[in-house]
Amino acid sequence: MFLFHLNEPLICALCACAGRRNRCGADAVLSTVSTRSFRLTDVRKQAANNGQDLAWLRKCAIRCAGYEQRESDKLMPPKISDVARLANVHPSTVSRALDPTKRSRISDEIVARVTKIANDIGYRPNAVAASMRTGSTRTIGVVVHDVNDPIYPPLIKGLEDAVLDTGLMVMLGNGGFSADRASGLVDRMIARAVDGIVLATTVLDDPLVEKCLAAKIPTVSMVRYPRDGSVTSVVNDCVSGMEQMTQHVIECGHQRVACIAGPQTSSAGHNRLIGVRSSLHRSGIDLPPEFLKITDQPRMEAGYAATMELLSLATPPTAIICVNDVVAMGAMRACRELGVSCPEDVSITGFNNVAFTEFVAPGLTTVAVDFQRIGDLAGRALLSEIEGKCPQKNIQTVPCHVVSRDSLRVI
Amino acid sequence: MFLFHLNEPLICALCACAGRRNRCGADAVLSTVSTRSFRLTDVRKQAANNGQDLAWLRKCAIRCAGYEQRESDKLMPPKISDVARLANVHPSTVSRALDPTKRSRISDEIVARVTKIANDIGYRPNAVAASMRTGSTRTIGVVVHDVNDPIYPPLIKGLEDAVLDTGLMVMLGNGGFSADRASGLVDRMIARAVDGIVLATTVLDDPLVEKCLAAKIPTVSMVRYPRDGSVTSVVNDCVSGMEQMTQHVIECGHQRVACIAGPQTSSAGHNRLIGVRSSLHRSGIDLPPEFLKITDQPRMEAGYAATMELLSLATPPTAIICVNDVVAMGAMRACRELGVSCPEDVSITGFNNVAFTEFVAPGLTTVAVDFQRIGDLAGRALLSEIEGKCPQKNIQTVPCHVVSRDSLRVI
DNA sequence: TGTGGCTGTGCAATCGATTGCACATGATGC
DNA sequence: GCATCATGTGCAATCGATTGCACAGCCACA
Numbered sequence: 001m002f003l004f005h006l007n008e009p010l011i012c013a014l015c016a017c018a019g020r021r022n023r024c025g026a027d028a029v030l031s032t033v034s035t036r037s038f039r040l041t042d043v044r045k046q047a048a049n050n051g052q053d054l055a056w057l058r059k060c061a062i063r064c065a066g067y068e069q070r071e072s073d074k075l076m077p078p079k080i081s082d083v084a085r086l087a088n089v090h091p092s093t094v095s096r097a098l099d100p101t102k103r104s105r106i107s108d109e110i111v112a113r114v115t116k117i118a119n120d121i122g123y124r125p126n127a128v129a130a131s132m133r134t135g136s137t138r139t140i141g142v143v144v145h146d147v148n149d150p151i152y153p154p155l156i157k158g159l160e161d162a163v164l165d166t167g168l169m170v171m172l173g174n175g176g177f178s179a180d181r182a183s184g185l186v187d188r189m190i191a192r193a194v195d196g197i198v199l200a201t202t203v204l205d206d207p208l209v210e211k212c213l214a215a216k217i218p219t220v221s222m223v224r225y226p227r228d229g230s231v232t233s234v235v236n237d238c239v240s241g242m243e244q245m246t247q248h249v250i251e252c253g254h255q256r257v258a259c260i261a262g263p264q265t266s267s268a269g270h271n272r273l274i275g276v277r278s279s280l281h282r283s284g285i286d287l288p289p290e291f292l293k294i295t296d297q298p299r300m301e302a303g304y305a306a307t308m309e310l311l312s313l314a315t316p317p318t319a320i321i322c323v324n325d326v327v328a329m330g331a332m333r334a335c336r337e338l339g340v341s342c343p344e345d346v347s348i349t350g351f352n353n354v355a356f357t358e359f360v361a362p363g364l365t366t367v368a369v370d371f372q373r374i375g376d377l378a379g380r381a382l383l384s385e386i387e388g389k390c391p392q393k394n395i396q397t398v399p400c401h402v403v404s405r406d407s408l409r410v411i
Numbered sequence: 412m413f414l415f416h417l418n419e420p421l422i423c424a425l426c427a428c429a430g431r432r433n434r435c436g437a438d439a440v441l442s443t444v445s446t447r448s449f450r451l452t453d454v455r456k457q458a459a460n461n462g463q464d465l466a467w468l469r470k471c472a473i474r475c476a477g478y479e480q481r482e483s484d485k486l487m488p489p490k491i492s493d494v495a496r497l498a499n500v501h502p503s504t505v506s507r508a509l510d511p512t513k514r515s516r517i518s519d520e521i522v523a524r525v526t527k528i529a530n531d532i533g534y535r536p537n538a539v540a541a542s543m544r545t546g547s548t549r550t551i552g553v554v555v556h557d558v559n560d561p562i563y564p565p566l567i568k569g570l571e572d573a574v575l576d577t578g579l580m581v582m583l584g585n586g587g588f589s590a591d592r593a594s595g596l597v598d599r600m601i602a603r604a605v606d607g608i609v610l611a612t613t614v615l616d617d618p619l620v621e622k623c624l625a626a627k628i629p630t631v632s633m634v635r636y637p638r639d640g641s642v643t644s645v646v647n648d649c650v651s652g653m654e655q656m657t658q659h660v661i662e663c664g665h666q667r668v669a670c671i672a673g674p675q676t677s678s679a680g681h682n683r684l685i686g687v688r689s690s691l692h693r694s695g696i697d698l699p700p701e702f703l704k705i706t707d708q709p710r711m712e713a714g715y716a717a718t719m720e721l722l723s724l725a726t727p728p729t730a731i732i733c734v735n736d737v738v739a740m741g742a743m744r745a746c747r748e749l750g751v752s753c754p755e756d757v758s759i760t761g762f763n764n765v766a767f768t769e770f771v772a773p774g775l776t777t778v779a780v781d782f783q784r785i786g787d788l789a790g791r792a793l794l795s796e797i798e799g800k801c802p803q804k805n806i807q808t809v810p811c812h813v814v815s816r817d818s819l820r821v822i
Numbered sequence: 823t824g825t826g827g828c829t830g831t832g833c834a835a836t837c838g839a840t841t842g843c844a845c846a847t848g849a850t851g852c
Numbered sequence: 853g854c855a856t857c858a859t860g861t862g863c864a865a866t867c868g869a870t871t872g873c874a875c876a877g878c879c880a881c882a
Binding site: 077124125126127128129131132137138139146147148150152153154156157160164167169170171172173174181185187188189190191192193215216329332333355356359360361362 | 488535536537538539540542543548549550557558559561563564565567568571575578580581582583584585592596598599600601602603604626627740743744766767770771772773
């Protein structure tokens with residue numbers, strides 16, 4: 001009777017929920033079903049009027065909503081108090097017995113008993129609850145532009161390997177060259193209380209760095225650093241790498257040297273251009289404006305577009321120094337489309353020596369950077385920040401060197 | 412006086428800690444300093460005997476241990492009760508006002524006031540605490556072999572893009588071809604109460620799948636599936652892809668066709684070999700044992716080693732069908748070292764069409780797989796599992812097709 | 823035989839947000 | 853003017869592990 005009166009499906013939903021553990025009651029139902037609103041009190045009252053109780057209501061709900069209590073509802077994972085009860089000790093004793101660093105305070109007999117029972121019933125400490133109390137999630141956040149950029153996988157792997165033994169997990173976010181998206185990712189990481197953050201998207205003046213710092217989260221930057229050095233950074237030596245490369249190009253006899261540079265807002269893009277400029281300048285070679293292409297997002301398309309322009313100049317360059325390998329690939333594609341031969345007609349160089357550059361045709365002359373090692377060092381740096389022994393914010397530089405292949409020829 | 416008696420540095424550490432918030436007390440000190448053990452009670456007692464209190468002890472500690480209270484200790488991030496106090500409402504009201512799905516139950520005026528104050532003081536809900544209550548961390552775990560394998564980045568990116576709008580974050584783990592490491596990663600993910608897990612390392616009989624299922628965590632497999640179909644899987648059509656490729660090789664006139672296959676414990680490795688076999692069989696071409704190399708870890712070194720063996724046969728194959736592109740790269744390297752020309756002397760094909768295969772020399776003929784899409788579909792599948800509307804465990808197949816380049820030639 | 827230190831364990835508070843439920847007040851219908 | 857119903861807010865329990873502190877019992881040394 002009153003079932004119809006009170007909107008049948010609603011009651012069903014409510015009762016079904018009531019049968020579950022710690023889930024939606026009136027509030028939740030109200031927010032999902034907006035047609036009608038009521039209180040559990042009211043339902044109870046009416047049920048009582050009819051001489052029925054909630055159990056009856058629930059049975060009815062199961063029937064009419066086709067709801068069956070799910071297995072996951074009845075079988076919750078064992079918790080520390082379960083172990084404690086079975087081992088006939090206090091939960092705190094279980095906690096200590098299972099923590100290797102505190103085990104010594106507990107008698108061997110109890111440690112053995114607790115360990116056995118924990119294993120037997122498959123007890124796994126709930127890390128969320130532990131984080132709640134300890135304030136540490138044993139998780140770090142890593143922000144990159146896009147894992148598809150081949151420099152990131154070795155960085156990520158190096159990082160994970162460095163922190164794995166300490167029990168840390170890696171939360172990954174792809175900022176996708178969008179400051180907003182990256183910022184949102186960092187917000188979520190902070191909300192999730194990560195123990196530290198590694199930024200691989202840092203620009204010279206980076207609001208994200210400030211955000212992490214403001215949240216008092218240990219932060220490390222890799223591959224790029226902020227202008228103010230406010231966080232420890234692990235980078236490769238871009239100036240030196242590009243100087244070596246440019247020097248090499250010059251030694252190969254090139255005089256008309258173009259450069260497809262990266263965004264000048266990032267230390268890497270900035271320093272690489274500095275390297276090119278300083279080497280050219282030292283050799284008295286000019287870098288005319290039409291030979292300098294600055295890209296915002298140093299990706300393949302950018303390399304392609306810039307090269308199309310460079311090669312259509314009245315006197316095109318004989319060598320194009322690209323800010324990275326991916327841009328160089330784009331440059332090669334442009335050459336191919338224009339029927340310009342590399343390296344016969346134009347030499348192209350890259351930077352980073354990402355995977356498979358040795359297999360491209362012609363083999364790409366580039367600058368080898370040990371990203372795995374940078375990731376590893378960044379991981380270690382973050383670990384010491386997390387442990388509170390932050391010696392000093394600094395910039396660690398990993399050297400890099402030219403790898404000669406075929407895309408650069410002697411003229 | 413008693414300071415010396417009780418071991419000075421110990422007291423210092425203790426007192427310093429006592430000045431901090433919710434951190435190490437006697438227990439913690441005891442576990443780190445094993446030389447001597449004592450109780451705070453005792454210290455208090457002695458301090459009282461000396462007519463001193465803890466505050467004095469602490470001052471002394473700061474002096475002698477050089478400990479200064481850290482900023483992070485005094486300035487904790489604002490919490491919901493801070494907002495509530497400032498807005499002069501109950502924390503529960505703040506919680507509801509800030510939750511868009513429940514905002515409707517709160518008066519506009521309070522929503523506005525609470526929102527403003529929350530913004531002003533930079534309140535960010537503590538996701539860990541929320542997880543504690545709701546049981547959901549809004550985080551999913553992803554397990555791959557190694558991000559450096561170029562098939563994984565697009566999978567990961569596709570996945571992240573698919574779930575990003577729902578507020579989920581991605582926790583990444585590199586199993587590194589080690590069952591133990593992968594298992595440990597999954598354990599940690601489960602302990603951290605991820606809302607779901609995506610496995611990209613699935614083998615036909617996979618204990619990891621069972622582990623996830625046993626933990627009652629929504630699980631999806633991508634690129635590979637378990638034999639029993641116990642989890643929804645999103646894969647590319649390996650049988651068909653390899654059939655197409657093999658057919659193509661045959662149509663190019665090859666009769667002596669070798670195959671470097673992947674591990675037969677994975678559905679991908681297994682099905683690709685099936686594809687090769689079925690196509691060869693249909694054309695009446697034999698696959699003699701010496702032409703079939705099965706690798707455990709289908710990586711570059713494996714492709715290299717297998718090819719060295721194949722090419723040193725008395726009558727070597729004219730075409731080598733590789734289980735994937737990376738193996739094919741290894742095969743090409745072997746050719747180069749042996750002075751065997753590809754494709755003049757031997758044709759090589761890959762699978763996956765990973766980034767940059769078009770740039771290698773010779774351009775790799777391979778099978779294009781849309782990994783980004785697979786990642787996307789896996790993400791969507793996981794979302795519906797998480798939302799509880801799991802229609803049916805199934806295998807979603809994404810088609811793939813041959814991409815002809817230069818590494819396969821007509822003979 | 824006390825005094826003091828050490829060992830092993832229990833008690834209970836705590837982390838911070840969420841939410842089931844109650845309830846006061848205002849609105850509406852008969 | 854009396855039932856109902858709707859609205860908006862507060863109260864307090866809860867999630868599960870950790871840990872500061874207390875304390876009982878034991879041992880050793882004086």
